Structures are given as C-alpha cells and as structure tokens.
Amino acid sequence: MKTWKLCLLSLVPGVLGWLCNLLLSWTLFASLPAFLSNLLFYISYYLPTLAAIAFCLWLGRRCGRARVSFLKYLLCTQWPSVVGLGLYVWQFLFVSDAARSTLLAVLGQMPSAPLMLFATRLTLLLDTDNTWAQAESLLATIFSLVLLALLYVAGYWWGRR
Secondary structure, three states, rough: HHHHHHHHHHHHHHHHHHHHHHHHHHHHHHOOHHHHHEEEEHHHHHHHHHHHHHHHHHHHHHHHHOOOHHHHHHHHHHHHHHHHHHHHHHHHOOOOOOOOOOOHHHHHHHOOOOHHHHHHHHHHHOOOOOOOOOHHHHHHHHHHHHHHHHHHHHHHHHHOO
16 A cells, blocks of 8 residues: 555544534534434444444554555554644643634544543543543543554554464
8 A cells, every 4th residue: 555545544533533523513503303313412423433443443454464564554544643642732731722723722632533432431440539621631532542553553463364
C-alpha cells in the first residue's frame, strides 16, 4: 500500500469521531418522539464506535498482509492521534478558555471520539473521588488513542499470521 494512501486512510477514525459528534448533537437537539430519539441516540453512539473498531482491525490486517514494515505502518497510521493529542494538550492545558480556538479544540478531540465510550469507562475505574475534571478528560483521551493504536497493532499481527 502506498504511503500517502495509508496516511489518508488513517484519518478515518477522526472522520468517524466527527460523524459521531454530529449525529449525537442532532439526536439530542432534534424534537423527535421519545422512541425514535432513543433509537437514534443508541445508533449514533454505538455505530461509529463499532465502525472504528472494524476499520482499525481491517487497516492493520491489510498492512500486515502487504508486508509493510511495522515502524512505517505505525507512524503512517498513528500520526492523526499524535497530532490530535498535541492539539488537545495545547488547547486545554496551555491556552485559557477565552483564547481557546474552537476549531483546534474540536480537531484535537476527533481522533479519540469513536473509542471514548470505552476510554471513559476505563477512566472511571481509576477515578477514586468520583469527579470529572480536566485531568480525567485528558486521561480518557489518552486511553482512547492507545486503544485505537492497539486495534491497529492487533489487526497488523492478525494480517501477519
């Protein structure tokens, strides 16, 4: 697989995160009947998560079958996660609320959004004081990105077999 295709395909989890946030906000703010609203909520919450899991495993498997070197594969597929984490840390830890760029803050959260369901549950297991602050949000974002990388690696080793 060509490097530029691999780098472009690695943006898909971020697009799924954007889709997840878009569908969730549309479901929460649309005036729909309760049954339809609940159904759309669960679809928009779980469908991008399952799609991200399947995509990460598929892409990793494809890279493993193509015999791409592991380091090249890892760098080409995880660059959006590294950039997103850098943007997240910069916008939420080093920039004040008044000076924060909405676009950069959203772009920093999109790669981690599809797997945030599992990451928040992992974070809540480690949380002893039952509060949710900036430290817990950062930890959940890191967990989500690590889970994303682990799915890619699992797909890669599955493709190597």
